[in-house]
Amino acid sequence: MLPLRVDVSRETITYPIEIKSGHLKNIGSFLQKLKIGTHAVVVTNPIVRKHHGNTLLSSLREAGFEVEVLEVPSGEESKSAVVAFELIAKIAEHHAGKDVFIVAFGGGVVGDLAGYVASAYRRGIPYIQVPTTFLAQIDSAIGGKVAVDLPFGKNLVGAFYHPKVVYSDITTLLTLDKRQIRNGLAEAVKYGVICDKNVFFFIESNVEALLGCNEKVLTEIVYQCSRIKSNIVSRDEREEKGLRVILNFGHTVGHAIEAACDYQEYHHGEAIALGMRIVAEISLQMRLAKEDDVNRLNHLLSRVGLPERIEGPRLPEILNRMRHDKKFKSGNNRFVLMTGLGSVKVREGIDPQIIQSAIEKYSGNS
Numbered sequence: 001m002l003p004l005r006v007d008v009s010r011e012t013i014t015y016p017i018e019i020k021s022g023h024l025k026n027i028g029s030f031l032q033k034l035k036i037g038t039h040a041v042v043v044t045n046p047i048v049r050k051h052h053g054n055t056l057l058s059s060l061r062e063a064g065f066e067v068e069v070l071e072v073p074s075g076e077e078s079k080s081a082v083v084a085f086e087l088i089a090k091i092a093e094h095h096a097g098k099d100v101f102i103v104a105f106g107g108g109v110v111g112d113l114a115g116y117v118a119s120a121y122r123r124g125i126p127y128i129q130v131p132t133t134f135l136a137q138i139d140s141a142i143g144g145k146v147a148v149d150l151p152f153g154k155n156l157v158g159a160f161y162h163p164k165v166v167y168s169d170i171t172t173l174l175t176l177d178k179r180q181i182r183n184g185l186a187e188a189v190k191y192g193v194i195c196d197k198n199v200f201f202f203i204e205s206n207v208e209a210l211l212g213c214n215e216k217v218l219t220e221i222v223y224q225c226s227r228i229k230s231n232i233v234s235r236d237e238r239e240e241k242g243l244r245v246i247l248n249f250g251h252t253v254g255h256a257i258e259a260a261c262d263y264q265e266y267h268h269g270e271a272i273a274l275g276m277r278i279v280a281e282i283s284l285q286m287r288l289a290k291e292d293d294v295n296r297l298n299h300l301l302s303r304v305g306l307p308e309r310i311e312g313p314r315l316p317e318i319l320n321r322m323r324h325d326k327k328f329k330s331g332n333n334r335f336v337l338m339t340g341l342g343s344v345k346v347r348e349g350i351d352p353q354i355i356q357s358a359i360e361k362y363s364g365n366s
């Protein structure tokens with residue numbers, strides 16, 4: 001199979017997204033041609049290293065790179081400013097004066113962390129994204145947003161800093177558990193709703209194959225979603241033109257649900273699925289969306305196995321979190337609402353009563 005390429009460009013920035021099954025073993029020779037540096041610092045976690053580390057590291061070494069591996073524990077806790085500066089200190093100590101580049105080898109946590117380290121060390125050194133979760137391949141590795149968390153908030157320290165390549169090997173997804181596949185599928189459904197109904201239909205026709213990790217179908221969906229994200233980012237890299245905002249479909253409410261549950265109960269995609277159900281309901285109540293389309297979205301999310309209701313009595317906490325969100329002030333809130341499958345509209349100043357009743361509809365066990 002030929003590698004698929006999608007270019008993300010903004011003025012002079014263009015880089016490929018290489019999507020293929022089984023090309024991780026060729027990454028060394030690929031990077032040689034890229035002339036990216038001589039010393040590779042691979043940032044990863046023990047789980048990813050155990051499953052796929054040998055393939056990556058052998059390929060880099062065989063191509064003549066000096067390789068150092070820096071492991072961080074698996075989980076969001078590693079995406080912290082403290083861990084980032086520990087990594088920077090190690091790189092500075094071990095590789096001063098060397099032609100060093102970073103390989104972000106893992107899911108979104110490692111990608112955001114290693115990308116931030118690359119952006120900050122010596123005011124920016126080259127790095128590449130080798131995403132190994134479905135969510136990272138279709139979303140977090142693309143678009144140049146890198147960040148780490150502070151104790152009082154997620155993604156508070158960060159930059160826009162693009163990798164030299166996003167190198168997505170579909171076979172790395174075969175070791176993910178089903179919950180992680182579902183998590184990524186929530187974002188894939190989102191792409192379908194916000195701008196490409198054919199992607200939505202493709203997921204509808206291939207739910208079982210996707211959940212069963214059929215490589216051909218996974219390759220197609222990773223390609224389609226990468227194309228959509230890179231297109232949006234290319235036209236509005238820094239969220240200045242109001243285009244990138246549509247990527248937040250389902251996210252204002254989803255983030256509030258994640259925060260109200262202290263980031264314990266739901267994976268990101270699961271909270272976003274609930275967020276999408278709720279904004280679809282708001283869209284319906286505002287007569288922007290048709291009932292058939294909203295039902296179709298809800299049905300697909302259920303077939304994927306994403307949550308149908310917010311567990312427990314969370315409504316007051318969710319509303320509280322949303323009120324703390326600057327965008328949610330009365331008369332000033334801003335939501336991405338669906339107007340059909342494949343089209344959305346940004347609306348401001350939505351009646352808080354409509355928002356509350358939509359959240360209520362999906363709250364509790366009743």
Ligand SMILES: NC(=O)c1ccc[n+]([C@@H]2O[C@H](COP(=O)([O-])OP(=O)(O)OC[C@H]3O[C@@H](n4cnc5c(N)ncnc54)[C@H](O)[C@@H]3O)[C@@H](O)[C@H]2O)c1
Pocket residue numbers: 045047048051074075076079106107108109110112132133134135136139140141142143145146172173174175176177180183268
């Ligand atoms: N930068 C962006 O634009 C952007 C966009 C969306 C999300 N994010 C960030 O991404 C992060 C979430 O990313 P995620 O969902 O990939 O989570 P993650 O990085 O925590 O990975 C999920 C789990 O899968 C494991 N894992 C990774 N690859 C594996 C593989 N191939 N086989 C088996 N297990 C594997 C990890 O060790 C981890 O336990 C959050 O921090 C979020 O803020 C960033």
Ligand SMILES: [Zn+2]
Pocket residue numbers: 187251268272
């Ligand atoms: Zn998301």
